[in-house]
Amino acid sequence: MSTSTKSHSEPAVYVYEAPVRIWHWINALAIIVLCITGYFIGSPPPTMPGEASDNFLMGYIRFAHFAAAYIFIIGFLGRIYWAFVGNSHARQIFFPPIFSGEFWDGVFHEAKWYLFIAKEPRKYTGHNPMAVIFMHIMLVWGTIFMIFTGLALYGEGAGYDSWQYTYFSGWIIPLFGQSQDVHTFHHLVMWVLILFIIMHVYVAIREDIMSRQSLVSTMISGWRTFKDKRDVDDGH
Amino acid sequence: MVETFYDVMRRQGITRRSFLKFCGLTAAAMGLSPAYAGKIAHAMETKPRIPVLWLHGLECTCCSESFIRSAHPLAKDVILSMISLDYDDTIMAAAGHQAEAIIEETIEKYDGNYILACEGNPGLEQEHTGGMSCIIAGKPFTEQLRHAAKHAKAIISWGSCASWGCVQAASPNPTGATPIHKVPDLGNAPIIKVPGCPPIAEVMTAVITYILTFEKLPSLDRQGRPKMFYSQRIHDKCYRRPHFDAGQFVEKWDDEAARKGYCLYKMGCKGPTTYNACSTIRWNGGLSFPIQAGHPCIGCSEDGFWDKGGFYNRLTSIHQFGVEENADEVGIAAATVVGGAVAVHAAVSALKRTQSKGDQE
Known part of the structure; x- marks a missing residue:
């Protein structure tokens, strides 16, 4: 990368603390496992030959789904905890400053940058405002939705006396109408998360190359580096 | 004095041995311990029969068909004799004004002490449009239902029609068919839903036996269904x-x-x-x-x-998208659009970048 020669021209900033980075990668892995196994729970692979007692394919698929789901849930709870005790960047995706004019101006500028109207993006230490919007709606609320509906569906199998049934299935299933509707929405939001992944991976790589700050390496090392010496736009 | 169930059964030629077998089977069906067989027997020997008004709204009578086929051979006889089925227009002997008079008589005589078993549901659309459907004895079924419901001890919603709406409430629901628990102005009687199209005969008989034996309603889940039959998939x-x-x-x-x-x-x-x-x-x-x-x-x-x-x-069809699709079809379409957009965007980005670099040099 020709720009990388200039990339350490300004002091790097420690943005993503270790818990955030670990959560990011564990969460990414959990979501991939959840999407693949979830898809196969909805549309199972071709039938298995032999005796039923010799096979446990759906059992393993469901186990992987539930195990990954608990990692996903506990990871998210840990991430919420870190939003309280971590640095200001750890809070960013949870609280988009929707009443700030500056924030929306940033969103529009980012939109212009993506429509090839703006000549250059603004420079951010944290996420750019557009990223905050997408992460907040698709990832944070998508995750909350999947955790609630997922536990409701799990509670159906765990049974009436389980805490999953008591705290989730009992009110979520009637809320949606019936079990099948909960399945359908759980399935649809899986696709929302898949769309998020497609956009997230593309944008992260593109920004890493074309924006004025580092992206991919930051989520590995935690340090944000910059490609020019001008002031950052998010005031940190 | 009203006959007890046991009297009725003996009168019908059922032996005590068969009667006790029925009590044992019913206890097992309801998931009770064997000790309850005796309690059920005792209740049947001592308690008067519960008067039941069985009303029919918009329905196909499959609930009645299921009920009269209650599988244990004894159960059919027992249940039909056990409750005092005062009104059921499908299977009663009386007809016309005579039949309708029985409803009034039961309501007066057992005010607040009879069970209203409702098969089917009312079409409420007629209240808004003035159209007519499901007229019984010259009045809309809705009126009959409301009248009987206000004086009932409890309401049993037989089948998916009464519980959820079923086929007559399926989109676009032209008659405004409405499940019992959503009918306005129905009084305060508790509603037990026994869904199914039809419900299982033994489930129907067991719900009635439970109410009779314990003089209370079976424990219901949050949607109003007896937990003992509807708690598992x-x-x-x-x-x-x-x-x-x-x-x-x-x-x-x-x-x-x-x-x-x-x-x-x-x-x-x-x-x-x-x-x-x-x-x-x-x-x-x-x-x-x-x-x-x-x-x-x-x-x-x-x-x-x-x-x-x-x-x-x-996978469920999702109608909201205009054409019938399931979650995967919607998802794959969205992923294709976004994926395509990403590819095009990436190509344009690369082009722009090459251009701007060319400008710089």
């Missing part, structure tokens, strides 16, 4: 479940897997989303149930089961 107790866990599925009708009795999940079986007791109690005296006969469950005891797409599709 068909899938949870299905005898084909091991094939599901093994990943062995019927792929198309009459294939080798179908002959071997593999899981019907891919044929659209709604067992995993349907709360009912079919896979434990089964039908026709425990003889079989749809999945055992090789047909996927259609989810007939679930709310709105007519509006969830084909009975033979695993």
Whole structure:
């Protein structure tokens, strides 16, 4: 990368603390496992030959789904905890400053940058405002939705006396109408998360190359580096 | 003095031995300990019969058909004699004004002490448009229902019609068919939903036996269904479940897997989303149930089961997108659009970048 020669021209900033980075990668892995196994729970692979007692394919698929789901849930709870005790960047995706004019101006500028109207993006230490919007709606609320509906569906199998049934299935299933509707929405939001992944991976790589700050390496090392010496736009 | 159940049964020529067997079986069906067989017997020997008004709204009478076939041979006789079925226009001898007079008589005589068993539901649209449907003795069924409901001790919503709306409430629901618990101005009697199209005969008889024996309603789940029969899904107790866990599925009708009795999940079986007791109690005296006969469950005891797409599709059709799609079709379409947009955007980005670099140099 020709720009990388200039990339350490300004002091790097420690943005993503270790818990955030670990959560990011564990969460990414959990979501991939959840999407693949979830898809196969909805549309199972071709039938298995032999005796039923010799096979446990759906059992393993469901186990992987539930195990990954608990990692996903506990990871998210840990991430919420870190939003309280971590640095200001750890809070960013949870609280988009929707009443700030500056924030929306940033969103529009980012939109212009993506429509090839703006000549250059603004420079951010944290996420750019557009990223905050997408992460907040698709990832944070998508995750909350999947955790609630997922536990409701799990509670159906765990049974009436389980805490999953008591705290989730009992009110979520009637809320949606019936079990099948909960399945359908759980399935649809899986696709929302898949769309998020497609956009997230593309944008992260593109920004890493074309924006004025580092992206991919930051989520590995935690340090944000910059490609020019001008002031950052998010005031940190 | 009103006859007790035991009197009625003895009068009908049922031996004490058969009577006690019935009590034992009913206790088992309700998931009670063997000690309860004696309590049931005692209740039947000492308690007067419960008067029941069985009203019919918009329905197909499949609940009645199921009920009179209550599988244990004794149960049919017992239940029909056990309750004092004062009014049921399908099977009663009286007709016309005579029949209608019985409703008034029961309401007066047993005010607040009879059970209103409702099969079917009222079409409320007529209240708004003035159209007429389901007229009984010159009045809309809605009026009969409201009148009887206000004086009842409890209401049993028989079947999916009374519980959820069923086929007459399926989209677009031209008559405004409304399940009992959603009918306005119905009084305060508790409502027990016994969904199914029809419900299992033994479930119907057991609900009545429970009310009779314990003089209270069975414990209900949050949706108003008796927990003892509707707390598990068909899938949870299905005898084909091991094939599901093994990943062995019927792929198309009459294939080798179908002959071997593999899981019907891919044929659209709604067992995993349907709360009912079919896979434990089964039908026709425990003889079989749809999945055992090789047909996927259609989810007939679930709310709105007519509006969830084909009975033979695993994934629900989503009508909101204008054309019928399922979650995967919607998702793949969205992913294709976004993926395509990303590819184009990436190409344009690369081009722009090359251009701007060219400008700099």
